[in-house]
Amino acid sequence: MTHASDKLRLQRQRGAFGHRVREHRLSAGLSQEELAEAAGIHRTYVSSLERGQRNVSLDNIIALARALKVDAAQLLEGI
Amino acid sequence: MTHASDKLRLQRQRGAFGHRVREHRLSAGLSQEELAEAAGIHRTYVSSLERGQRNVSLDNIIALARALKVDAAQLLEGI
Numbered sequence: 001m002t003h004a005s006d007k008l009r010l011q012r013q014r015g016a017f018g019h020r021v022r023e024h025r026l027s028a029g030l031s032q033e034e035l036a037e038a039a040g041i042h043r044t045y046v047s048s049l050e051r052g053q054r055n056v057s058l059d060n061i062i063a064l065a066r067a068l069k070v071d072a073a074q075l076l077e078g079i
Numbered sequence: 080m081t082h083a084s085d086k087l088r089l090q091r092q093r094g095a096f097g098h099r100v101r102e103h104r105l106s107a108g109l110s111q112e113e114l115a116e117a118a119g120i121h122r123t124y125v126s127s128l129e130r131g132q133r134n135v136s137l138d139n140i141i142a143l144a145r146a147l148k149v150d151a152a153q154l155l156e157g158i
Contacts, residue, residue, distance in 0.1 A: 013141050055136045073152040
């Protein structure tokens with residue numbers, strides 16, 4: 001797989017993850033600020049990860065899931 | 080939650096993830112070296128993440144899942 005297609009695949013995966021977090025956040029009725037506070041993550045980080053611009057760590061994936069009251073696995077479904 | 084209990088929780092989570100990767104690797108009949116190569120990750124990184132010593136990134140979680148031929152969500156089930 002070429003470097004370019006690799007990069008595209010990674011961007012698509014991060015975008016899918018960001019979209020999933022946003023979906024759960026909205027259905028939980030939380031603002032980005034409220035999610036960030038509950039997860040112990042900076043608000044601007046939540047905003048950029050929802051836009052698919054972050055290679056989020058395991059610790060933060062689990063902190064986000066806890067704050068959204070979903071299983072961490074649910075944030076990766078179908079990705 | 081105190082800093083110490085936070086640290087313990089993170090270690091427990093990383094350990095559970097490492098254990099899950101190891102389980103899938105063994106049932107796929109792969110050595111750490113073979114998994115590392117298939118996932119495009121260094122062998123020593125696979126060894127330390129299986130021991131729960133790594134805060135693995137989203138990109139690497141997905142690369143590991145692809146190499147193990149499982150969904151990324153399966154690597155986070157129950158964590």
